[in-house]
Amino acid sequence: MTHRLSRREPSASVPLLAAEGVHAGYPGGPDVLDCVSVELRRGTRVALLGANGSGKTTLLRCLSGAHRPRTGDVLVDGVALTHRSGPLRAHRQRVQLVLQDPDDQLFSADVRQDVSFGPVNLGLPDDEVRERVASALSALGLAHVADRAVHQLSYGQRKRVAVAGAVAMQPEVLLLDEPTAGLDPRGVAAMLAALERLERSGTTVVMATHDVDLAWSWADEVAVVLDRVVHQDVLVKVLTDEALLEAAGLAVPWPVALLRRLGREVDVAFPPRTATDVAALLG
Numbered sequence: 001m002t003h004r005l006s007r008r009e010p011s012a013s014v015p016l017l018a019a020e021g022v023h024a025g026y027p028g029g030p031d032v033l034d035c036v037s038v039e040l041r042r043g044t045r046v047a048l049l050g051a052n053g054s055g056k057t058t059l060l061r062c063l064s065g066a067h068r069p070r071t072g073d074v075l076v077d078g079v080a081l082t083h084r085s086g087p088l089r090a091h092r093q094r095v096q097l098v099l100q101d102p103d104d105q106l107f108s109a110d111v112r113q114d115v116s117f118g119p120v121n122l123g124l125p126d127d128e129v130r131e132r133v134a135s136a137l138s139a140l141g142l143a144h145v146a147d148r149a150v151h152q153l154s155y156g157q158r159k160r161v162a163v164a165g166a167v168a169m170q171p172e173v174l175l176l177d178e179p180t181a182g183l184d185p186r187g188v189a190a191m192l193a194a195l196e197r198l199e200r201s202g203t204t205v206v207m208a209t210h211d212v213d214l215a216w217s218w219a220d221e222v223a224v225v226l227d228r229v230v231h232q233d234v235l236v237k238v239l240t241d242e243a244l245l246e247a248a249g250l251a252v253p254w255p256v257a258l259l260r261r262l263g264r265e266v267d268v269a270f271p272p273r274t275a276t277d278v279a280a281l282l283g
């Protein structure tokens with residue numbers, strides 16, 4: 001990770017990654033995103049929420065450079081991305097997107113080969129490739145299936161292999177499209193622990209999810225996609241806004257719902273994020 005230390009540290013007020021006035025859609029169709037702006041700050045966890053078909057994946061694909069906005073910009077350290085092969089290649093080294101469906105992402109015969117693909121493509125020395133792959137596999141609890149055929153793994157295992165492939169690239173930003181969907185509780189905990197380790201080494205993590213309780217316990221900020229625009233703010237502000245959540249087809253996180261039933265408001269400065277926090281508050 002030493003390569004990052006030599007990179008110019010931009011001003012704290014400039015987001016690491018942003019969308020500014022982005023209009024995006026698909027050929028022959030209307031805009032899915034209509035003048036959308038989001039800001040992803042270094043080290044800030046952002047959960048992206050929204051109903052099916054609202055545009056979460058489209059926004060993540062724009063941010064990753066995989067989908068070109070009709071108008072508007074994707075900015076990295078304040079500099080607009082140009083959709084030419086050189087800048088896009090550089091962008092993808094810094095910003096990795098893990099797709100919602102692992103089968104859209106995995107294509108190699110075995111797990112180790114798939115996770116090695118990105119680092120090998122970067123032209124890294126063999127030793128470093130081996131080290132990165134071993135560490136990514138172990139972080140995602142996949143060391144024991146490293147030599148298995150990808151198609152023989154379960155869905156949850158394939159999902160973790162897809163994340164391991166991105167982790168091995170040691171990106172500055174990891175965009176995860178519903179990383180916990182389809183995982184069992186232990187798999188979710190392992191995924192979150194792996195992401196936390198990654199954050200400690202300097203990666204900023206953003207995830208799209210339908211799980212408001214996960215967003216409540218995990219995120220610093222929330223961005224909700226509704227009616228082609230994005231509402232981004234600090235966690236408590238967004239996830240206590242029942243009108244916004246209902247319009248977006250989302251539930252209120254359980255600690256918020258429980259406290260409201262008990263006639264109590266959520267403390268914005270110290271929101272109870274876990275069952276232990278809620279118990280302490282009520283005890």
Ligand SMILES: Nc1ncnc2c1ncn2[C@@H]1O[C@H](COP(=O)(O)OP(=O)(O)OP(=O)(O)O)[C@@H](O)[C@H]1O
Pocket residue numbers: 026027029032050051052053054055056057058059100
């Ligand atoms: N390749 C495509 N071609 C045409 N339309 C598309 C394509 N991909 C997505 N769309 C449309 O764009 C809109 C937004 O889709 P998107 O996949 O971004 O939503 P999403 O919020 O990620 O949904 P989900 O929660 O189901 O994953 C939908 O109306 C969808 O039908």
Ligand SMILES: [Mg+2]
Pocket residue numbers: 056057058100177
């Ligand atoms: Mg999606």
